[in-house]
Amino acid sequence: MAAKDKFHAVVRIALEKEQWKITDDPLRLEVGGTKFEIDLGAEQLIAAERGEEKIAVEIKTFLSDSPLTDYHAALGQFLNYRLALEVSDSDRILYLAVPISIYEAFFKREFAQTSVERYQIKQIIFDPIQAVIVQWIP
Amino acid sequence: MAAKDKFHAVVRIALEKEQWKITDDPLRLEVGGTKFEIDLGAEQLIAAERGEEKIAVEIKTFLSDSPLTDYHAALGQFLNYRLALEVSDSDRILYLAVPISIYEAFFKREFAQTSVERYQIKQIIFDPIQAVIVQWIP
Numbered sequence: 001m002a003a004k005d006k007f008h009a010v011v012r013i014a015l016e017k018e019q020w021k022i023t024d025d026p027l028r029l030e031v032g033g034t035k036f037e038i039d040l041g042a043e044q045l046i047a048a049e050r051g052e053e054k055i056a057v058e059i060k061t062f063l064s065d066s067p068l069t070d071y072h073a074a075l076g077q078f079l080n081y082r083l084a085l086e087v088s089d090s091d092r093i094l095y096l097a098v099p100i101s102i103y104e105a106f107f108k109r110e111f112a113q114t115s116v117e118r119y120q121i122k123q124i125i126f127d128p129i130q131a132v133i134v135q136w137i138p
Numbered sequence: 139m140a141a142k143d144k145f146h147a148v149v150r151i152a153l154e155k156e157q158w159k160i161t162d163d164p165l166r167l168e169v170g171g172t173k174f175e176i177d178l179g180a181e182q183l184i185a186a187e188r189g190e191e192k193i194a195v196e197i198k199t200f201l202s203d204s205p206l207t208d209y210h211a212a213l214g215q216f217l218n219y220r221l222a223l224e225v226s227d228s229d230r231i232l233y234l235a236v237p238i239s240i241y242e243a244f245f246k247r248e249f250a251q252t253s254v255e256r257y258q259i260k261q262i263i264f265d266p267i268q269a270v271i272v273q274w275i276p
Binding site (some may be wrong): 031033072073074078084109115118 | 143169170171172206209210212213214215216217218221222225232248249250251252253256257
């Protein structure tokens with residue numbers, strides 16, 4: 001299985017372990033004549049008075065030789081997806097899912113942290129071996 | 139010559155035709171431990187009391203099968219470069235240079251316009267055949 005598909009399957013399992021119900025695989029949107037496919041859509045019942053929480057998750061492998069180039073692409077995709085969700089599904093929160101090895105090696109660098117903060121990139125850090133979510137960064 | 143290099147040469151010539159002096163090719167920055175290379179840096183003398191205007195230009199060919207995927211990558215790169223410039227060279231204005239054919243075919247679509255406005259992407263639209271700038275979108 002290609003790494004991209006493997007990570008997709010792993011994040012799906014990791015979300016299910018935390019009682020998320022996968023509702024869309026992929027989550028399809030159409031906004032302003034443009035079609036989007038976000039990797040996963042999921043829902044979870046939270047405190048009854050708050051109803052259901054809905055998320056969308058875009059999974060990135062960062063497998064090229066340049067994590068910075070991969071991050072440029074991930075950032076632009078994330079911001080365009082978030083904009084599309086604002087228009088078509090505004091109570092769904094978008095997360096970028098990133099393997100723990102990349103989080104440690106790239107996202108802890110000073111510039112990456114500045115960029116993630118500036119553009120308010122919510123992250124799910126996952127362990128691809130254990131198929132668990134290590135950290136939610138809201 | 140690869141299309142990427144050809145477009146680079148064309149934008150350089152087009153800027154020089156408008157009395158820009160190319161000062162950096164590429165423009166190198168280092169911010170928060172991360173190195174960046176933006177395609178071009180240029181300066182132009184404006185009204186004497188205002189001194190010199192400085193720009194940085196990232197040139198995108200949009201030659202893949204998916205202009206949306208190319209745009210995701212261009213957007214993320216542009217926003218990270220703009221953030222790096224804010225820190226290290228804050229009076230330099232960043233532009234995304236795009237060939238006229240892509241501007242007409244992709245950037246006039248509703249979603250692309252929404253995204254360009256939201257993220258305040260300044261654009262230089264160039265004609266690769268005539269080697270001229272068709273439009274500055276500030």
